[in-house]
Amino acid sequence: MDGSDANKQMSQKMKADKIMPSGLAISNIPGIDAQSKLIRDMLDLPLYKEVETEYQKVVASGKKKPAWYQLYGGPPNLEQLATRLNRQGMYEIFYRAWSGSVHGQEVIKGNLTTGADAGVVQLRNPKDAQQVTLHAHNLILILYHLFVEKRLPQEMDKFKSWYMSIRGNLEQLRVFKS
Known part of the structure; x- marks a missing residue:
């Protein structure tokens, strides 16, 4: 995959980054080309054609990377998925309440520990x-x-x-x- 467009784009991003050491090579995972072909071949099977068609339809409607729940007229976001499944309480506790901790946004709210073991209070x-x-x-x-x-x-x-x-x-x- 060294010559792939994705690799070329990543190389350009690495070169443009002021902090990354120059000449840092992007590792090539052994067997990645064969694994990638295997996945593409599997997705070309008739079993997955309907889903691929639906996925491309959603992409064509303007969603660049639709989530699985957005296919087949699904809701546009996780909150609406939770509402549709009557799981709003679970959404509030497990997503809304913990999302900031998981994504590192709780620092803004002052969730820091102090002392010798200073750090960010987190879910774990x-x-x-x-x-x-x-x-x-x-x-x-x-x-x-x-x-x-x-x-x-x-x-x-x-x-x-x-x-x-x-x-x-x-x-x-x-x-x-x-």
């Missing part, structure tokens, strides 16, 4: 481990429930029984304080 901070663990458990339970409900409805009684057997542990996690 140990002080939030309990909350993050609880959210992870809740998301897994939602996924398990949806899977059983949609794919194995005959096993719903077993799922409910299993849930009741672990419910106490989850309640302990909810009230645990360090």
